[in-house]
């Protein structure tokens with residue numbers, strides 16, 4: 085399931101993150117890629133430190149406060165954000181993300197990958213995130229402040245940025261619900277019961293859907 089969430093960052097949060105990034109130091113992005121992804125990764129990455137920590141915290145908080153993000157991802161662990169910048173034809177060729185990632189507190193599994201777009205899409209050409217699937221490629225270029233979440237199981241790439249600069253924050257979540265198909269069923273049920281609630285309040289049908297949703301979550305969640 086691929087879920088795009090508009091305006092996950094407010095205009096103020098976006099401005100604060102962009103201001104922090106303008107003061108940061110960038111290094112070659114190959115430093116943070118796995119050994120095979122390194123062969124096709126051509127971008128710059130914000131070096132760790134105070135600026136990265138603060139910018140990452142702003143985005144983390146915004147994501148964790150988003151009800152749609154919670155329902156789509158069910159995060160158990162959320163890795164700190166990596167800030168990438170692409171310009172002058174830079175690209176990230178086809179790759180799959182590492183399955184296991186080191187965090188400050190140990191190792192996590194990547195279930196969901198995400199990109200938070202930080203640049204106005206009219207300010208650069210190219211730079212689409214392309215998710216490759218058996219049915220073909222799907223291409224995403226979102227507004228600044230929006231996020232796309234997609235299964236980490238996919239091959240994906242970033243098209244060359246032929247003019248301007250594409251700035252993004254990327255991260256990965258280990259989900260409480262490991263299987264993408266289970267996450268999708270829970271997301272659909274949750275979305276349906278919430279719109280039913282909007283329409284008719286706490287009806288008997290809402291209660292029944294809520295019961296199924298809660299019991300499936302109980303069945304599938306790993307805590």
Ligand SMILES: O=C(O)CCC(=O)C(=O)O
Nearest residue numbers: 176181199213242252254
């Ligand atoms: O820049 C993006 O949108 C995705 C980058 C990516 O695939 C990665 O960092 O693993």
Ligand SMILES: [Fe+2]
Nearest residue numbers: 179180181240
């Ligand atoms: Fe990736």
